[in-house]
Amino acid sequence: MSDTVEETGEPPLGTLPLDAWHRAQGARMVPFAGYEMPIQYEGIVAEHEWTRNSASLFDVSHMGQLALKGEGAAHELEKLLPGAISNLKPGKMRYSMLLTEAGGIIDDLMVTNTGPHIALVVNGACKWDDIAHLREHLPDDITLTHFDDFALLALQGPKAGEVLEELIPGTGALTFMTAALFEHEGGHIWVSRAGYTGEDGFEIAVHESQVEALADALVADERVRPAGLGARDSLRLEAGLPLYGHDLTINTDPVSADLAFALSKKRRKEGGYFGHQAVAARLADLEAGTLAQRRIGLTVEGRMPAREGAEVYAGDTKVGTVTSGGFSPTLGMPIAMAYVDAAHTAEGTALEIEVRKKRLSAKVTSMPFVPHRYYRGS
Known part of the structure; x- marks a missing residue:
């Protein structure tokens, strides 16, 4: 057992297939989701703005890439997710969640019908728990594969489409939430037109033996620069x-998380998935105006950002808590997401956030804070 494990009780951090590549590019590495991950290269704001105006390459290989195969795999997965999976056509993707029987969110994830199998991309910090949950609740004749020898790159920004089309012809024909298999340099890569920045872009699953060559080819294009977790977080917050x-x-x-769009109309009515009764009760609360809290967006006056854990007030009454917050480079002001008592969630509602024992004026704002620019076709 290593000294690290003995002292902290935690296993040593994992390394990404591109660990040495990131360090050679000048990345500052930090612990995240059990891995050493690049948080920035030249700077978070510069990388954020480059993504908004050109194209950035993010390494998201810490994410879990899973596959379900076997007769009725989509139908069996539907018993664990609130979304419609069995009607997902080959090459199509869908956002969904793994839920507990009480309706709690175990993880949020992307589901793709690849044709031969159902693919899942799950969060890095949750992937081992997700795998255990799936193995426990799926029938034995459904094969679950974890592609732990595959890296995952995200090319994001308004120039991502033209960059990738020049390198891998055919990828430009993909539209938002579609995916396909492509040949590249004698191997196969799986390309999805999706991402986590609010910008157009792609996620590229590639074998770890090929990922450095692909990363080199992408950043060799003057329109592409590497970007780290810092810019990824500020972009996803704006989105x-x-x-x-x-x-x-x-x-x-x-429902409280404002993700009801991921609950298909048919499944809301018919149920048949983990957590249905609890979710149906929350939907009824929403319709009746009795939902306890909702996730909302807040714009904050001044320059001081409100971070996770900051308390939200209406007058002298605490009505919520910030769950994500930071300074928006695009808007030039602090923004935040918070869970707030439903009576105070109407757009334009004036609230206050306590930061460093000061009250900052804030206003409920519709999200996204910065409009999405996904490519849905010409």
Whole structure:
């Protein structure tokens, strides 16, 4: 047993297939989701703005890449997710969540029908628990594969489409939430037109033996620069996208989290998945105006950001808690997401956030804070 394990009780951090590549590019590495991950290269704001205007390469290989195969795999997965999976056509993707029987969110994830199998991309910090949950609740004749020898790169930004099309012809024909298999340099890569920045872009699953060559080829293009976790977080916050472990936890439900769009109309009515009764009760609360809290967006006056854990007030009454917050480079002001008592969630509602024993004026704002620019076709 290593000294690290003995002293902390935690296993040593994992390394990404591109660990040496990141360090050679000048990355500052930090612990995240059990791995050493690049948080920035030239700077978070510079990487954020480059992504908004050109294309950035993010390494998200800490995510879990899983596959389900076997007769009725989609139908069996539907018993664990609130979304419609069995009607997902080959090459199509869908956002969904693993839920507990009490409606709590175990993880949020992306589901893709690849044709031969159902693919899942799950959060890095949750992947081992997700795998255990799936193995426990799926029938034995459904094969679950963890592609732990595959890396995952995200090319994000308005120039991502033209960059990738020049390198891998055919990828430009993909539209948001579609995916396909491509040949590249004698191997196969799986490309999805999706991401976590609010910008157009792709996620590229590639074998670890090929990932460095692909990363080199991408950053050789003057339109592409590497970017780290810092810019990824500020971009996803501007896009109003929740982060598991912060805005989503096992103690939050899809309705309170403002993710009801992921609950298909048919499944809301018919149920048949873990947590249906609890989720149906929250939907009824929403319709009746009796939902306890909702995830909302807040813009904050001044320059001081409100971080996770900051308390939200209406007058002298605490009405909520910030779950994500920071300074928006695009808007030039602090923004935040919070769970707030439903009576105070109407757009334009004036609230206050306590930061360093000071009250900051804030206003409920619709999300995304910065409009999404996904490519849905010409």
